[in-house]
Amino acid sequence: MIIETSGLRKSFRSRQGKHKKQVEAVRGVDLRVDEGEIFGFLGPNGAGKTTTLRMLATLIVPDGGEATVAGADLLRDPGEVRRRIGYVAQGGSTWDDSTAREELVLQARLYGIGKSVALERAARALAAFQLSEYADRKCKTYSGGQRRRVDIALGIIHEPRVVFLDEPTTGLDPQSRAHMWDEIRRLRSEGMTVFITTHYLEEADALCDRIAIMDNGEVVAEGTPTSLKRSIAHDVITVGLNGAIGEAASVLDSAAFVARLEKLDTGDGLRLFVDDGATAMPQVLRELERNGVTLKSIELHRPSLDDVFLTKTGRSLREK
Amino acid sequence: MKFLRDCWLIFARQMQLLLRNPVWVFVGVFQPVMYLLLFAPLLKPALSPLGVTTDAEAYRVFVPGLLVLLAIFGGLFQGFGLIAELRAGVIERSRVTPVSRFALLLGRSLRDVVSLIAQAGIITILALFFDLRVFIGDLLLAYLMLALIALMTSAVSYGVALAVKSEDALAPLMNTVAQPVLLLSGILLPLQFAPGWLENVAKWNPFSWAVDGTRALFAGDVGNDKVWQGLLIVAVLTVLSVWWAAREFARSVR
Numbered sequence: 034m035i036i037e038t039s040g041l042r043k044s045f046r047s048r049q050g051k052h053k054k055q056v057e058a059v060r061g062v063d064l065r066v067d068e069g070e071i072f073g074f075l076g077p078n079g080a081g082k083t084t085t086l087r088m089l090a091t092l093i094v095p096d097g098g099e100a101t102v103a104g105a106d107l108l109r110d111p112g113e114v115r116r117r118i119g120y121v122a123q124g125g126s127t128w129d130d131s132t133a134r135e136e137l138v139l140q141a142r143l144y145g146i147g148k149s150v151a152l153e154r155a156a157r158a159l160a161a162f163q164l165s166e167y168a169d170r171k172c173k174t175y176s177g178g179q180r181r182r183v184d185i186a187l188g189i190i191h192e193p194r195v196v197f198l199d200e201p202t203t204g205l206d207p208q209s210r211a212h213m214w215d216e217i218r219r220l221r222s223e224g225m226t227v228f229i230t231t232h233y234l235e236e237a238d239a240l241c242d243r244i245a246i247m248d249n250g251e252v253v254a255e256g257t258p259t260s261l262k263r264s265i266a267h268d269v270i271t272v273g274l275n276g277a278i279g280e281a282a283s284v285l286d287s288a289a290f291v292a293r294l295e296k297l298d299t300g301d302g303l304r305l306f307v308d309d310g311a312t313a314m315p316q317v318l319r320e321l322e323r324n325g326v327t328l329k330s331i332e333l334h335r336p337s338l339d340d341v342f343l344t345k346t347g348r349s350l351r352e353k
Numbered sequence: 354m355k356f357l358r359d360c361w362l363i364f365a366r367q368m369q370l371l372l373r374n375p376v377w378v379f380v381g382v383f384q385p386v387m388y389l390l391l392f393a394p395l396l397k398p399a400l401s402p403l404g405v406t407t408d409a410e411a412y413r414v415f416v417p418g419l420l421v422l423l424a425i426f427g428g429l430f431q432g433f434g435l436i437a438e439l440r441a442g443v444i445e446r447s448r449v450t451p452v453s454r455f456a457l458l459l460g461r462s463l464r465d466v467v468s469l470i471a472q473a474g475i476i477t478i479l480a481l482f483f484d485l486r487v488f489i490g491d492l493l494l495a496y497l498m499l500a501l502i503a504l505m506t507s508a509v510s511y512g513v514a515l516a517v518k519s520e521d522a523l524a525p526l527m528n529t530v531a532q533p534v535l536l537l538s539g540i541l542l543p544l545q546f547a548p549g550w551l552e553n554v555a556k557w558n559p560f561s562w563a564v565d566g567t568r569a570l571f572a573g574d575v576g577n578d579k580v581w582q583g584l585l586i587v588a589v590l591t592v593l594s595v596w597w598a599a600r601e602f603a604r605s606v607r
Contacts, residue, residue: 091449112451115450122445126445127442127443128370129441130374140450
């Protein structure tokens with residue numbers, strides 16, 4: 034367990050005209066993150082993801098709760114936490130007139146690393162992030178994706194055990210995003226724990242080993258993307274038939290892998306609810322063939338993380 | 354030890370960026386040079402009631418005031434650079450490291466001191482062409498005064514910049530502070546001309562003491578009480594300002 038929190042909370046005072054009011058940004062977050070995994074915080078803007086991340090990265094002081102990060106107590110020993118983690122903010126962190134190499138060397142040295150080692154680490158990071166070619170150009174000449182890679186390299190230059198990445202792919206084009214995912218997976222393969230926030234469903238699904246879905250300052254669900262999807266709904270197989278609906282229904286209804294079955298309103302097929310669509314599909318085909326029923330079409334729908342979000346919060350992440 | 358190292362890292366980085374774009378040092382010196390060329394010549398007749406009869410004497414009164422002005426204004430507007438750094442995320446990036454928060458401030462303020470001294474050097478050399486003469490020892494003491502003022506005002510500017518976080522708020526705030534400070538310090542014309550009430554108000558302006566002390570140094574009167582009084586007042590205020598600004602830097606992160 035590299036991060037463990039319980040009851041972490043934070044509220045801010047905000048002012049609307051003359052009315053001051055207390056906004057509870059984070060209302061008691063309990064989390065457990067394992068060493069070496071990519072952990073994702075998924076939720077809409079304003080859900081409290083960034084606030085939680087900034088608390089864990091020692092940038093804001095929690096109002097209450099407890100947390101251990103990389104073996105150090107967040108409230109009692111934030112200095113030690115700071116030495117063991119890396120943090121990459123959402124809005125970028127490089128100075129227009131500096132070069133990537135200068136920024137990396139400075140950042141390493143601010144962590145107390147000596148000059149020659151800092152130079153070495155910077156060169157290695159530049160190579161690893163495929164930035165060597167531009168290393169001595171000013172940051173303002175970089176593309177969005179290159180600049181984002183410099184940000185990540187800055188966050189891990191001191192080889193932390195955990196790195197927090199706040200929306201690492203927001204604003205990147207699809208190609209740069211795919212590239213960034215590869216970089217993040219590479220960090221995991223080097224043994225680092227990566228904690229990211231995102232409001233992209235595909236990103237949480239494809240990149241993260243485990244995710245916590247956050248809404249309105251609370252964690253509403255936590256688990257692997259697959260288990261979360263399975264927890265709220267079955268996979269759905271839609272079978273299209275040319276008649277013989279009744280026969281097909283009786284055959285499949287008695288099959289063990291079908292949890293539930295209903296006839297389509299259009300009268301030309303069946304809808305099957307199964308635990309695991311991937312293994313159920315061939316079985317459906319086999320059963321129907323053995324009983325001489327001819328299939329017209331077959332389609333598998335697996336619930337998405339958006340279905341999970343919808344079930345837990347009553348809203349869809351995609352709308353807006 | 355770690356603190357000195359951190360200070361050096363921040364200072365060296367800031368100097369590197371400054372030297373990459375030294376044009377700002379010259380832009381900063383442009384206005385005072387204009388005063389020197391276009392305003393100072395009016396002073397010889399204007400200062401005659403004080404017994405000024407030559408250009409050299411007029412410049413001996415005006416140049417110290419001009420240098421103090423440069424130190425005050427140069428420092429007070431350094432906060433803009435910090436706001437740009439806040440916006441770029443550079444400050445947040447430093448905050449997650451174990452770097453000393455005080456070094457984040459002092460490294461930057463020391464860069465400002467160095468650039469101020471460079472500017473003061475340019476003005477002094479130009480003034481030599483107008484027959485200004487000053488002993489090197491006195492000049493160095495005067496530069497110490499200027500360095501302290503620059504340290505003080507840039508620290509204040511950084512502290513305020515961290516608090517308001519926006520150029521739109523910083524500009525009017527700094528102007529509001531700087532204008533009365535300027536008028537009440539006898540920089541453009543010595544306060545000997547002032548009516549009694551104005552002179553009394555000016556006594557509460559620490560920069561008027563700084564100007565008096567610097568003028569005494571340029572007059573070669575190092576034993577004058579105004580010298581140590583000015584230096585002491587400025588030194589105390591510098592310590593207080595730096596302490597306050599350092600707290601602002603530290604406050605955001607434990």
